[in-house]
Amino acid sequence: MGPPLSIVHEPSLAPVASAAAPRRSLPSGRIDLLFILCDLAIVVGAGLVGSIAFAMLAHGEAGDVASQAGLGLIAGVAYALAAHHFGLYRLESLLRHQPDDTPVSASWAFAVLMVAITLFLLKMGPEVSRGSTLALGLVGWIALVGWRRLAKRRLRSALADGTISGRRAVLIGTADELAQFGWRDLLVRYGIAEVDRITLPPDDGTVHVSRAQRAAVERAVARIRTSFDETVDSIVVALPWTSTAQLEVVMEELRSVPLAVWLLPDRAVSTVLQRQAGPCRHAYLVETQRAPLTALEQTVKRVVDVGIAATALLVLSPLMLATAVAIKLESPGPVLFRQRRHGFNGRPFLIYKFRTMTVMEDGATVVQAQVADPRVTRLGAVLRRTSIDELPQLFNVLRGEMSIVGPRPHAIAHDEYYGKMIANYAFRHHMKPGITGWAQVHGFRGGTPRLELMQQRVALDLWYVANWSVWIDLQVMVRTVVEVLRQRNAF
Incomplete structure (x- = not known):
């Protein structure tokens, strides 16, 4: 033990x-990109300085600055590729105390060779003097060696201070x-x-x-x-x-x-x-x-959810008010049905629905609705067929507990049962539950009296989690309207 x-x-x-x-931190995953961009800027800048200085001394004028900048860019890209090959942009290499003069020099020699080959292939010899090319090679090499030594020292200090x-x-x-x-x-x-x-x-x-x-x-x-x-x-x-x-x-x-x-x-x-x-x-x-959604994808999905939920509540508020009055007049009991369900990361929350039954089950045993279920009121049957009973979940969306589209949340008792019976069932909680979902627009709306039906629903939910996109969400919303009109499996 x-x-x-x-x-x-x-x-x-x-x-x-x-x-x-x-307040300001440097992500380790961006350091390589930062060094690549700095190397490119240094090579282009050093090439311009060296070439212009040589041209001024030799001819008294700056010469063709555009051509010099283009050659510097070619040299910078070639150097970056060679430096990447030698592992010079890996964080472990950047934090080493030993200087990297030899691989830097080798990478720069490759870059200068690429510049020479470019001049030969494009027949640019008359436009670019050999002195300017040599100045690019010398000034660029000094700048790269000096910059890397200084940057590595500063990077080690940044690591030490967090x-x-x-x-x-x-x-x-x-x-x-x-x-x-x-x-x-x-x-x-x-x-x-x-x-x-x-x-x-x-x-x-x-x-x-x-x-x-x-x-x-x-x-x-x-x-x-x-x-x-x-x-x-x-x-x-x-x-x-x-x-x-x-x-x-x-x-x-x-x-x-x-x-x-x-x-x-x-x-x-x-x-x-x-x-x-x-x-x-x-x-x-x-x-x-892998994580289900990136930070950017979560933000996009949340913006869409809030926009649609707020608009829907504004447009449908008269219908929701009339529904609440009708429920109150038809049978005793609360207007809203509340039940604990598992949301994102398995966190429990209270889901809101218009009450359609004479019972308010929320415990260790929750019986799914059946065809011609005697617990369903006459008004409740209409609300369930038209999915009007789901409209209060728009408030769950605004509260951040649900999404417009996502795996439908099940009662906690059902989660515990099916979690033991169906492999990878827990993956459903990698995204916020939805008012509608990929499984619902594929015919799995309503109850699932048999285990194989729930397995098929879960398989569709897991596909949605693994393949989410804004386009899929929009597609589900449109197809949900069709499913509501068809009233398939609605009881």
Whole structure:
């Protein structure tokens, strides 16, 4: 029986844990692009300065500045390609204390050679003097070597004071595997800014995972879902790759978390990777689960949701008011039906619907509506066929609990049941639930009395989560109108 779940806080994690504190930070994933753009600007600028200075000394005039700028751009692109080949833009290389004069010089020699070949192929010899080309080569080389030394020194200072930020991640794994990764290694080699690490019991070497180990994994996942929901954008797993049973349990539990999941190389694999030969050594990180939507995609979807929900409420408010009055007059009870459902990341919320039944079920047992269900009122039958009963969920959309389009939320009792019966069911919670969905416009509106029907509905929901686009959402909205008019499976 393994040790209980524990949270390990390393004193050396301070620069990383406070990565959100600086007002201005430099994302580790953008550093290579920043250096490429700076190198291009330096080469073009140095080429212009050198060529113009030579032309002024030799001829008393600046010469053809446009041609010099074009040659500088060619040299800059060629240098960037060669530098990328030598791994000069990798963060690990940029943070090394050793100077990179040799690979920089080799890359620049390649760039100057490309300029010479260009001049020969385009027959530009008479327009561009050899002295200007030599000036480009000399000034460019001095500028690149000096700039890289200065930039590397400043980059190391930025790493020390926490200015460089990476993907904010929670590490989860065994103590032995986590011990090989310090905060600097994670940031430099993988672009990961560690927020916290959760230690799991080690694998006991058996084929099956013990109950204590599974419980520890469940507690770890619960902690991630509740404590780091707003600050973490990925989860990083550090487990022995030979512990297949433990890996499967961890990955299975993490399916319910709508975050990217990455697998670090274990000690054995890391040993092999450290022996890589050649100028460009790679650090490997395996993505086992991608995040459902990027920050930009989430923003676009939210803007569309708010715009449509607000407009619909404004236009449909007379109909909703008349419906509320009719419900109150027909039968005793509240106008709105409220029920707890699971939303994004499995968080529970109260869904709103116009009451269509004489009961208000919300507990361990919730019976789905049947054809000619005696619990459905006469007005309720009309509301359900026309989907008018769903209109109060527009308020759920404005509150941010639901989306216009998404997997339809099920009662919590049904989630618990089907979660055990259908593989990957938890992936439905990687997106906000919707008023309508991809499954509904494909005929799966209403109840699902048989397990195979629910399996087909879930398969359609998972396809939507994996293939979301604004176009698909618009398509679903239009097709929903058709489905409502057809009144298929509406009871």
